[in-house]
Amino acid sequence: MSDANPDILPAGLADLLPPRAEQAAWLTRTAMQVFSAHGYDRVSPPLVEYERSLATRMQGTGRQHLFRMVDPSSMRTLAIRSDITVQVGRVATTLMASAPRPLRLSYAGQVLRIASDQLAPERERLQIGAELIGHDNVPAAQEVVRIAIEALVQTGATGITVDLTLPDLVDTLATSAFPLPPAMIGAVRRELDMKDAGGLTALGADAYLPLLYAMGPFDEAIDALAAIDAGGALASRIRALREIAAAIPVDVKVTLDPTERHGFEYQSWFGFSVYADGCPGALARGGTYAIPDGKGGQEVATGFSLYPDALLDLGAADSGQGAGKLFLPLDHDHQVAARLRAIGWRTVAALTPDDDPAALGCTHQLVGQDSVPL
Secondary structure (H helix, E strand, O other): OOOOOOOOOOOOOOOOOOOHHHHHHHHHHHHHHHHHHOOOEEOOOOOEEEHHHHHHHOOOOOHHHOEEEEOOOOOOEEEEOOOOHHHHHHHHHOOOOOOOOOEEEEEEEEEEOOOOOOOOOOOEEEEEEEEEEOOOOHHHHHHHHHHHHHHHHHOOOOOOEEEEEOOOHHHHHHHOOOOOOHHHHHHHHHHHHOOOHHHHHHHOOHHHHHHHHOOEEHHHHHHHHHHHOHHHOOHHHHHHHHHHHHOOOOOOEEEEOOOOOOOOOOEEEEEEEEEOOOOOOOOEEEEEEEEEOOOOOEEEEEEEEEOOHHHHHHOOOOOOOOOOEEEEOOOOOHHHHHHHHHOOOEEEEOOOOOOOOOOOOOOEEEEOOEEEEO
């Protein structure tokens, strides 16, 4: 089948045009500066790796999202990354295995998924994140949640809500407090994901019903979770959640959904999502997890990823180009122009006498040594 327009892009992919492309670059730069200020060092893994390495480290989650191809040099299967987190884990446990822990790493780049979904039709997305490797305790969780919030605030997000969850809650309860046969654990998880009380009853898992009501604003929800008690199986988790919530800035809304697992399939005991006004989905997601070391062992870590493209749709990202464009006539003073650029002006130099400042998007024109509004 021939395309009517040979320049059309595949579904889910798009060009970034001015000013959106500059806003995306500013957004990335701003978030990375926040991470750097907290001691996170940047790494930049390649866009493509051997499929086996990526898939193995994804621990069975998201492998269906990988674009695959054959490397003509090695004749081995390659894959385009759909998540940078697993690449950072590889770097940490191989090239930086001997680096002192905790190891703080940050990253930014594009990721590509083989298919989109209704909530996220884009197949290519910007992913920015930070990983604290070597610890998955409460102070580590407090640190990464605070940094994720700070980065989003600095990049223009408003009305922020942090939703906390316990990804392995069912597994924890199923071992002793609310016993389940191993074959039933997955089914109970699914019913809790769907918030289906009838489904839980049909499975004979009525003990899990109270978990459906331990959600909402944090203070009320955590009290409801504590009331379940479960023979003390949840005591340490509840105490940890209270400490994490207490470290979140007071102007940020905190909620709890202890059974939420969507997007947290590889997280261990703690997970969180960050939402903001005007954005349809989560702008950030993170928590605690384990990194395979490739030798049969694992290393604990805590981190998060930002998916901030929605901030561009809101126009929240400020590229820092508020001074506007200054048109420079053919005979302008180059030293004056250089001085104006040094204080923030963006200049557009004339190339012919017929150049039109307004048509070139300029807001001002240099007249002598002064910037004059058009």
